[in-house]
Amino acid sequence: CDAPAHYRNNLHLLQQEPLCEGPAESWVIKESPGKGLGVFATRDLDVGDIIFQEAPAILVHPPPFVQGMGYDTIEVGRRARAIFDELPREEQDVIMSLAAYYKPDESIHDPNADRLKVIFRSNAYNTGKDIGLFVKFSRINHSCRPNAGYAWNHRTGKRTLYAHRNIAAGEELSVSYIGLLSIKAGRQSRLNTYGFTCSCEACTLADAERKASDRRRRNIKEALSDLERAASEPTGDKKRSKRAPRLAKEAMKLSQHVEEEGLPDYYARAYHLAAVFTFDLPGFSEIGGRRARGWAKMANFHRTLGNPDADLDEAERKGTVPIGNWMHKLLGKKLGDRHNAFIFAQNDLPKHHRIIHPGQPITEDYWEDRVNIDVDDEELVHNVWFG
Ligand SMILES: C[S@@+](CC[C@H](N)C(=O)[O-])C[C@H]1O[C@@H](n2cnc3c(N)ncnc32)[C@H](O)[C@@H]1O
Known part of the structure; x- marks a missing residue:
């Protein structure tokens, strides 16, 4: 089994089947060197193939967006917490195992730095007017040359991951977290605000x-x-x-x-x-x-x-x-x-x-x-x- 020990208990919940019995899905979560975990194709995919669809584990209707300042993150965190507290324990455990980026002025040991708030901020996506946390989507790494894309379908209330080009079995699936028309230096400084230095194919060119x-x-x-x-x-x-x-x-x-x-x-x-x-x-x-x-x-x-x-x-x-x-x-x-x-x-x-x-x-x-x-x-x- 590819999963690091501390993820083994939770990963089967992300895939809705035991991880180590071989996935029936077209994707699998495993370690991506230098990036933590990532999602990989387990079979060849054609452009347009739907890889998975996922409903949010937490969907927050945010307070009004303030131009130049964004959302009131404390209030978003409070609303996310209220929904989280109502979830079954095993879903809470999956959410709490997601990646969390603490800003330089926050400490992992600071009791005031609410880990759920940090996890929500590090992984959530906009869905029309709301903000959603999707546990499977949260494992997909960024690339400045992504091979997959996502779409929110407000009729089904699900987010879809699809192949943006033909993808070979074994390739890591990637989406873009940011607009991609800046030069490398511009993209890196934007991604630094998410707490990482991008090591994708485009950012590691000679x-x-x-x-x-x-x-x-x-x-x-x-x-x-x-x-x-x-x-x-x-x-x-x-x-x-x-x-x-x-x-x-x-x-x-x-x-x-x-x-x-x-x-x-x-x-x-x-x-x-x-x-x-x-x-x-x-x-x-x-x-x-x-x-x-x-x-x-x-x-x-x-x-x-x-x-x-x-x-x-x-x-x-x-x-x-x-x-x-x-x-x-x-x-x-x-x-x-x-x-x-x-x-x-x-x-x-x-x-x-x-x-x-x-x-x-x-x-x-x-x-x-x-x-x-x-x-x-x-x-x-x-x-x-x-x-
Ligand atoms: C939303 S999570 C993606 C899944 C994550 N790798 C995990 O283990 O759960 C975002 C985090 O993944 C890592 N990451 C994503 N894309 C990356 C990239 N292109 N280069 C380096 N690290 C990346 C960074 O640590 C980032 O903070």
């Missing part, structure tokens, strides 16, 4: 490769911001049409860079932009159209990985969805009666919207909250803009 990786991440960050700004301009706008060939080229280069750099968290955004600007090309041909639809499908595939209900979730919370998200939800889909991977239900469109067919004349009036949806000859959404 000097020349590390410089190339930093350069690529800088380019990706800049290209995402430029292209997303350009994508928010109305299609048909002269300035945008003139720039279309350059923007399409840049968006495809961006997609190539995120793949080369191994940043699956950014695939959906990059493919989405490649779709938007290939749809935009002048003299948009049969070949160009097929290509643009291909990008749009890839963007949708990656955006909804781990949560096929993503659009339903958002439609249900319509009032709270930022209007800019409509682009992500609709691009590359057809409008229809019911949601599925390729169709968005027309009933769930915002109150003020227009569906615009190729060549259809439109009025020039401006409505701040109106969503304009451009569809192509095949009724596929290729652009969304406001006005």
Whole structure:
């Protein structure tokens, strides 16, 4: 059995079966050199495979978030404690075995440093409006080139871990704890606030490769911001049409860079932009159209990985969805009666919207909250803009 002695009693609870009888799951918890415990694939996984789904052991509805200060951690700790105290003893033991990062001014021996509060702070994830502690998720280490991703499904109340790329049996599963578009020094200082120095594949590159990786991440960050700004301009706008060939080229280069750099968290955004600007090309041909639809499908595939209900979730919370998200939800889909991977239900469109067919004349009036949806000859959404 791979588990260190003091974890043996608790690990079977994390996996809901005895650890040492060989896992029926596609994952196992064992030691990860230099990182404590980690979660490893026990069989080959394909991109999009669901690895596990987990409900939170503790779900805290936090007090209001204060800009620049965050949540009142004392109050969050108090609420977590109230839920913890009601749990069965064996679940409490599993939670108390999780990793805890004590800040430099806290001592493990200080009776005032509530260990549960430290564990909750070190392991919890945001789930929409709440903060959840998930015992299996808590064992997944960070990588700046993660191979897995996670999604919260508010209908099932579970967090899903999925393969972000093909993963070989034996590989450690990793997710990202932070945004990944900073250079190594920036990522390290952010991760230091979580109490560790990252030893992932990207952070241990030799000097020349590390410089190339930093350069690529800088380019990706800049290209995402430029292209997303350009994508928010109305299609048909002269300035945008003139720039279309350059923007399409840049968006495809961006997609190539995120793949080369191994940043699956950014695939959906990059493919989405490649779709938007290939749809935009002048003299948009049969070949160009097929290509643009291909990008749009890839963007949708990656955006909804781990949560096929993503659009339903958002439609249900319509009032709270930022209007800019409509682009992500609709691009590359057809409008229809019911949601599925390729169709968005027309009933769930915002109150003020227009569906615009190729060549259809439109009025020039401006409505701040109106969503304009451009569809192509095949009724596929290729652009969304406001006005
Ligand atoms: C949420 S826990 C992950 C599971 C943890 N390894 C355990 O044994 O329970 C986060 C802690 O894992 C370790 N860790 C996670 N990712 C790491 C990385 N990329 N490099 C070094 N240590 C890492 C750090 O000690 C960090 O404080």
